[in-house]
Amino acid sequence: MEGEPVNVNEFQELARQALPKIYYDYYSGGAEDEYTLKQNVEAFQGITIRPRILVDVSRIDLSTTVLGYQISVPILIAPSAKHKWAHPEGEVATARAAALCDTIMILSYRSTCTIEEVASSCNAVRFFQCYVYKRRDISANLLQRAERCGYKAIVLTVDSPRLGRREKDIKNKMVNPQLKNFEGLISTRVSTGSVESPSWKAQLLGFTDDIHVYVDDGSKIEAFDANTAFDASLSWKDIGWLRSITNLPVLLKGVLTHEDAIKAVEVGVDGIVVSNHGARQGKGRFYVGIVMELALLVDLGAPWMTDIKATILSHQRRFTIQAFVISSVSWINICFTPVVFLACTSLLYT
Template structure:
């Protein structure tokens, strides 16, 4: 029986169509669909080893010919005849090319040809009729010779044991007497098994016996030196006939839980489609500022104080009168549903669990009302001013009515920065929920997502310091100004009555070659003179980075990309774990530096490049 049918473009793995009612009676349907998407991703990287493939996955087999620009894939019972499966896919191919052939290369959004489901269902019904099956089985067997269909296990196709496969292929070319080595290489690959169910487990050393989880069988897990002990796999339940093995690999991922933000970044890279990963991680033009945001922290050293009582350490911080558990807040970042289906709701819940503040982006994929209703986190709302002031006013009023505690005005984006990775990828994104129905500019077109047009045609580039008076007149909420990088702008922010300043360069996504934020933080702090709190975002990846920012005068920091990495890797729990990691690292840094609370972190605890230059003159 045909269980799933999916069609994707080979060049980038973009799904084009699928059977809409597929998987309704299938256990773990979503899991199998994720495997299919992983296969498509592999194909987009040029990993198609034959023109026709059969890939075993539990009690089912993925069958897919890959003749050119489009891959047609079906998942069937193991007992379903291969030649029927491939004839079914051939029929789909002929009709799909006839109807949609001219639009395949220009399709810019997932499932652009979803109406093709009608033909899929009609054809699938035909191939599941027993009389039709008997008639089609009389087709010329030579059309689908066994040697034309490469049968492999799904873990091999997705990358586990690729080097062993190379050994197998090389040895298969030798004499018949030496082909035993090919068999042994493949057997060794299949012996590396872990018993679990949809969990991540570390591969055990060679010969190590272990009981893996309650109710699981004792197995010998053997790891070839080629893979090493540092690798692991995501495993799903299945059963291999005649062997009793009930686990296969789906994909190779990191062995242990990530131990720092960079570990979550790597998980996010493995999880996300390339265009979405590039969207989250990319910067403007040459990405100088993007890189310097992190590198500049590395040029600051910490000067610890020793023999200080560190029996108790308090990280709690006050921000605009709200007590939070640590001097770390969540920066406004857009389109969280590209990272996880729960989007900003998952992020807000993690913020609530960790008792910190989330700044919701105006470009969120959940409405500000949905985020407000999901938990009791303290929330600020990030605002970009639109040409239509009535839209801006409505957004501010909605934020105030839904319990947001401050407005964060983004001042560095009169136009959209040139993010070249997004241009190359023709990034596909969702409509913006907070302005849904309010803007005439469509964010998605047949050529991709019209990000530049959305920003440049709708936002008000004429908004100046003098207009902040209007913004203050329509709300009682305090206004923080985000994007300050100079002494002069810090003074102007004080003049217009800002309640706080965020030193930010938009994560290196707007003006390239502007300074990294940590390098100008002290300049802004001196200009403000303690009259309003100063915060910093950009480049914070470690607890030591937070410590350095606070020593240079920041009251707290905001983190954006680290939160997105956690969200992409593990959803709400990933965001929570990223925040916990940063808190744990900061607490350790404070303990080793002689600071029992955040107020004890002072300028004397760090030395910048400028400090060292002055010392060299003494």
């Protein structure tokens, strides 16, 4: 690449060159044969703008509010795991970037910095993303710590009764490190093999001991989440349980149909994030389809939608698209620049 990178694709290429393959593949990969990932990118590229001319745009204001919090642009940082694999400061640096850009960071439960470290690192408005675990005390512990540390909402990811089958991770023999958020609660380290020294690139980036690459007979991330962590029996009734352990607003992440959007309204959540998890979970539909579906639902009121619309209105609620949620943080960290990687975005409705 000649000169300074000028667009997000070039930043991604720099990331590919800078990172050990195992980490780059983890960040950029999708589930199975990556067909959905390809579709995500194509659908995104297929979006065109219908420009109107001769409108005074000398002063534009992109600021908005999400759950009452004022942000400078309708873009949030999506929860993504293990930022220290991209930068030694990990999620703390991402939180600083969020504060600098005057937007909201959603911290992943799978972060390499703790809930507390991120909270004390800056004054960005933060939400906390979580799953419901088989051991409910673990979810309760994480959520209550987040609430104590001033996180402003819980984002419950609901598209992962088990982790997507990520073929690159399997080939790379990716395994889980001990995640600091879970210390004293449960071991997240999964490895049956011996420890290999980090590659020279990993050392150069200052990776710490606890994120070594393990030699193993296959990826164990999936096994850990399926057997130990995620509660695959999770259902709508459990939203009540969630409400009983936290006073924070609850957003559901991973909604992909209008039926589920309506259910979300019925159980009283505070917002939904329309997302197919960046194609990391399986063959989920791309969000453009669901956005159209929800737009119909709330705005156009097509005749066959009458009942559905009535349901929503009866709950005195309207969904409005509130923000894009972008999982670009790794690239920000690598490049030390507030440029974001726009290839996959979620939409937040409240």
